[in-house]
Amino acid sequence: GDAAAFDPMAAPAAGFTARDAAAPVASTGRLHKLELRVQEVVGEVAPGVRQTLWTFNGTVPGPVLRGRVGDTFEITLRNDGGVDHGVDFHAGALAPDEPMRSIEPGESLVYRFRATKAGIWMYHCSTMPMLYHIGNGMYGAVIIDPPDLAEVDREYVLVQSEFYLGADGATGDLAKMRAERPDAVVFNGYVAQYAHRPLTARAGERVRVWVLDAGPGRDSAFHIVGTQFDTVYREGRYELRPDDPGGAQVLDLAPAAGGFVEVTFPAAGHYPFVSHAMVDAERGARGLFEVS
Amino acid sequence: GDAAAFDPMAAPAAGFTARDAAAPVASTGRLHKLELRVQEVVGEVAPGVRQTLWTFNGTVPGPVLRGRVGDTFEITLRNDGGVDHGVDFHAGALAPDEPMRSIEPGESLVYRFRATKAGIWMYHCSTMPMLYHIGNGMYGAVIIDPPDLAEVDREYVLVQSEFYLGADGATGDLAKMRAERPDAVVFNGYVAQYAHRPLTARAGERVRVWVLDAGPGRDSAFHIVGTQFDTVYREGRYELRPDDPGGAQVLDLAPAAGGFVEVTFPAAGHYPFVSHAMVDAERGARGLFEVS
Amino acid sequence: GDAAAFDPMAAPAAGFTARDAAAPVASTGRLHKLELRVQEVVGEVAPGVRQTLWTFNGTVPGPVLRGRVGDTFEITLRNDGGVDHGVDFHAGALAPDEPMRSIEPGESLVYRFRATKAGIWMYHCSTMPMLYHIGNGMYGAVIIDPPDLAEVDREYVLVQSEFYLGADGATGDLAKMRAERPDAVVFNGYVAQYAHRPLTARAGERVRVWVLDAGPGRDSAFHIVGTQFDTVYREGRYELRPDDPGGAQVLDLAPAAGGFVEVTFPAAGHYPFVSHAMVDAERGARGLFEVS
Ligand SMILES: [Cu+2]
Ligand SMILES: [Cu+2]
Ligand SMILES: [Cu+2]
Ligand SMILES: [Cu+2]
Ligand SMILES: [Cu+2]
Ligand SMILES: [Cu+2]
Ligand code: NA
Ligand code: NA
Ligand code: NA
Ligand code: NA
Ligand code: NA
Ligand code: NA
Ligand SMILES: [Zn+2]
Ligand SMILES: [Zn+2]
Ligand SMILES: [Zn+2]
Ligand SMILES: [Zn+2]
Ligand SMILES: [Zn+2]
Ligand SMILES: [Zn+2]
Ligand SMILES: [Zn+2]
Ligand SMILES: [Zn+2]
Ligand SMILES: [Zn+2]
Known part of the structure; x- marks a missing residue:
């Protein structure tokens, strides 16, 4: 399927598995070592729609990292x-010159930073044109817990981003990126995946949803139908x-901004979530909480 | 008149009456019962421009509801x-399955919620495609007063939204909605109505303006020329x-977000208000306070 | 060069001097008298791209004014x-009727206001169509210091805005403004000027960056690569x-909104800054801090 065949309402095949949206737990160690491999893969971004994706570790978004204030990431x-x-981690402050430099195929580098401030921080490819590298899938989130972060019953992470579909199996369409004509707006890299494979919760549980807007260009107006946010944390x-x-x-986020909301689902049922910019919800920025 | 004939600077006919923008007073009872009738009507959205509007109770926006924390709405x-x-009230938390379900022509349902959190909350049709139902006029505001809400001399409510003009007398143009090409951006359902029929105030009075951005897609950057906001309340x-x-x-609002501002007009005169995204002001997101 | 020849990656000529971005110091006097001359000039907005600009005092943006709460500006x-x-200063409250009136070529007026609230405030031409007058360059910033403003080592001011390129040497293209198709998004009136003539700082210094989004239409998602904002001031x-x-x-700003951020650069190096709406960074909303 190519862009012409893209149907944002189509259901994925029976064997489809959604990206796990559960937030990772911060390890107890204070040094987080991780290998990030840039891998160019062909992946499905909507039912029947395959694109060449530029990824960190094979998925769009890349892995979610998590730690505490004071931790070091290597x-x-x-x-x-x-x-x-290359890569740029918003989660740490450092001179970009060496760690954010572009490297050629086959090369590697070590990027070491200390996380001194809490928040949900974007990381993304640092190579120009960034519009294109982000548009092809090169982004992810680092969560640095606030010191007083309340315990909740469940935690999810949703990264909003756009796809500008190229030909079947090809990379994204740079001309569409420049013309601001996204075909798809998604949570965690796939059109409406959680509408078909809902996130779960139980009535009365307290649920935290971290949201990062990776862009490259659209705002997010994150809303969960049937709920009200009694806790909102935004940009630190x-x-x-x-x-x-x-x-x-609404949790409104500019590109590269992030935060979290907390809700309690009052009863069993099906609670959709969207970006309330309705054209984006229709393009795929929607999902569902199945509450039992 | 059709979209080709749309002139956002045109003046309405002599008999034109603007939508009353005065905020309703919350009734003292704690149970608010209301009938909302979905009515498809032909209405004017700009001088000489008539569209088929999908409405709650015959007007775009629908009625403004108001209550206090703890009140029940039926x-x-x-x-x-x-x-x-169907309908979706952001003002209360509940499982969407039954109350937000779509109903067929001739059917009815009862939607009961308790308002436990203050704010100005959107309601809107819950039937897919919501982009189209909201684009055709199906939205309104519920105000739940914060407990410590100060007394002011006047209170207004402005709901910003877009029109994507279809043929003369027809419903909106879904292709324009999907292409994000609004013809008109308006307060309270009509292009620049308060530029021609100004809102009123007296010099030295304290005036509160509630603003809800119903979208379906544009942000609002609400500004009142000649004033400064000394009070800003946004998303609770x-x-x-x-x-x-x-x-x-500026009070900046994403789609489905709301809040209020308070100003004191320092002297008699004419104070325009706009969304400071200037292309939207030109499309009709402007009005006037006439201060005596 | 005309719009067809516009290359947002081109380097300016050797003799190019960037707009001085250093924030002015507030004079100790409490009355600020200033002459603002509207001058229509031909100026370069990107390497080889010349446009007729409508300016306050010959530059885009116009001069940055600065004072303290309680000061009077004449x-x-x-x-x-x-x-x-004409002109509209957001920095003071007054009836618009006289001071914001349009004046004809050769005329003048006196606009007197007292600044009673802190913030970074937009000023802009008040003549219709404002989309066009702002699109042609008629805007600037007034800084009113908060009473408790901390001392920092350096202070810069960046005004983000758009250009909608007309023919070579002509004014901007109103049709592009209405279609929301900017060619360039810039800080301080010139495409990527500080990428080629970096702003400077020293490692360990505390640096404040005031940012005003003059629009006329785009949000700003201001970000400094390699840093984290430990201080954010936004809309007062x-x-x-x-x-x-x-x-x-990210410091996210709607059109006509402003604020400041503070950072400490941790080491010598090159720290880019952008609007993280990547298409705008590519259009010219980018620059560089050179830290020694
Ligand atoms: Cu890359
Ligand atoms: Cu909604
Ligand atoms: Cu409907
Ligand atoms: Cu203004
Ligand atoms: Cu002018
Ligand atoms: Cu970044
Ligand atoms: Na989804
Ligand atoms: Na924004
Ligand atoms: Na109006
Ligand atoms: Na926004
Ligand atoms: Na620049
Ligand atoms: Na915005
Ligand atoms: Zn290379
Ligand atoms: Zn809703
Ligand atoms: Zn179910
Ligand atoms: Zn049906
Ligand atoms: Zn103004
Ligand atoms: Zn009058
Ligand atoms: Zn004239
Ligand atoms: Zn960055
Ligand atoms: Zn250097």
Whole structure:
């Protein structure tokens, strides 16, 4: 299938497995070592729609990393792709010159940073044109827990991004990226995957949803139908806590911004989530919580 | 008139009456019962431009509801339209399955929710494609007062939304909605109505303006020329209060987000308001306060 | 060069001097008198791309004004252009009728306001169509310091805006403005000028960057590569302070909104800055801090 055949309402095949959206647990160690391999793969981004994806470790988005304030991350980036790539972690402050440099196919580098500030931080390929490298799938999230992070019953991570479909099996269409004409807007790399393979929760549980807007260009207006956010954390600060008299219906995020919301599902049922920019929900920025 | 004839600067006919923008007062009872009838009507959205509108109770936006934290709303939705419709109230948390279901022409349902969190909340048709149902006019606001809401001299409600004009007298153009090509951006359902029939206030009065961005797709960058916001409330929280040393020039809202601002007009005169995304102001997202 | 020849990656000529981005110091006097002359000039907005610009005092953006809460500004606006112009200062509250009126070529007016609220405030031409007057360059910033503003080692001001290129040497293209098709998105009036003539700082210094989004239409998602914002001030309020455990990666601004961020560059090196809406970074909303 190519872009002309793209149907954002189509159901995936019976064997389809959605990306696991459960948030990882931060390991107890204070040094996080990880290998990130740039891999150019052919993957499905919607039912029957295959694209060449540029990935970190084979998936779009790349792996979710997690730690605490004060932790050190030591990432070995290895370029197993066919063109130059690099990486930029928003989660740590450092001079970009060496760690964010582009490396050629077959090369590697070590990117070491200390996480001194809490938040959900984007990482992405640092090679120009970044519009194209991000548009082809090169992004992910690093969660650095706030010190006072409340315990919840479940935690999910959703990364919103866009696809600008190229020919069947090819990379994305740079002209569409430049013209701001996305075909698909998705959570965790696949059109409406959680509408077909819902995220789960139980009535009365407290659920935290981390959201990162990887762009490359669209805002997110994240909303969960049937719920109200009693906790909102956005770009490093709490905007709402449960004892505030107000609630929120939308977590609005600019490209490269992130945060989390917390909800309690009041009863069993099916609770859709969307970006409330309705054209994006229709393009695939939607999913479902199945609450038992 | 059809879309080709649309002139966002045209003046309405002499007999034109603008939508009343005054905020309703919350009734003292704690149970709010209301019938919402879905009615498909032909209405004017700009001078000489008539469209088939899908409405709640005959107007775009639908009625503004108002209550206090703890109040219960019991809405009887009756579908007097020609296709399926439904409703989704952000103002209350509940399992969507039953209350938000689509009902056929001639059917009704009862939607009951308790408002436990303050804010200005969107409601809208819940039937797919929501882009089209919202694009045709199916949205409104529910205000749940914060417990400490200050008394002011006047209160207005402005709901920003877009029209994607179809043929003369027809429904909106779904292709334009999908291509993100709005013809008109409006407050309270009509191009620049308050530029021609100004909202009123007196110099020195304290005025609160509630704003909800119903979309379906555009942000709002609400600004009142000649004033500064000394109070800003956005998505359930105060961002500025009068004793803060700073002020705000813009209330920025993503689709489905809302809040209020407060201003004091320093002297008699004419104070325009706009979405400061200038192309939207030109498309009709503008009005006027006439201050005596 | 005309729009067809526009290359957002081109380097400026050897003699190119970037706009000075250093924030002005507030004078100690409490009355700020200034003449603003509207001048229509031909200027370069990207290497080899010349446009007729409508300016305040000959530059795009116009001059940055600065004062403290309580100060009075007395601006003499003189229209030395060929069509009507006017001015609207968000930094003060007043009835728009007289001070914001359009004046004809050769006329002048005095615009007097008292700044009672802190923030970074837009000013812009008040003549219709504002989309066109702002699109042609008529905007600038007024900084009113918060009372508790911390001392920093350096302060910069960046005004983001768009160009919709007309023919070589002509004014901007109004049809492109209405179609939301910017050719260039820039900081301080010139495509990627600070990528070629970097802003400077020293490692360990505390640097404040004021950002105003003049639009007329695009949001800004301001980000400095290699840094984290430990202080964020947005539309009149602090959203993050250095002792908060969280940090921010993006300052998101709607058109006509502004604020500042503070960073410490951890080591010598080259730190790019962008609007993280990647298509805008590619169009010219990028620059560089050279840190020694
Ligand atoms: Cu890459
Ligand atoms: Cu909704
Ligand atoms: Cu409907
Ligand atoms: Cu303005
Ligand atoms: Cu002008
Ligand atoms: Cu980045
Ligand atoms: Na999904
Ligand atoms: Na935004
Ligand atoms: Na209006
Ligand atoms: Na937004
Ligand atoms: Na620049
Ligand atoms: Na926005
Ligand atoms: Zn290379
Ligand atoms: Zn909803
Ligand atoms: Zn089920
Ligand atoms: Zn049906
Ligand atoms: Zn203004
Ligand atoms: Zn009047
Ligand atoms: Zn004139
Ligand atoms: Zn970065
Ligand atoms: Zn250098």
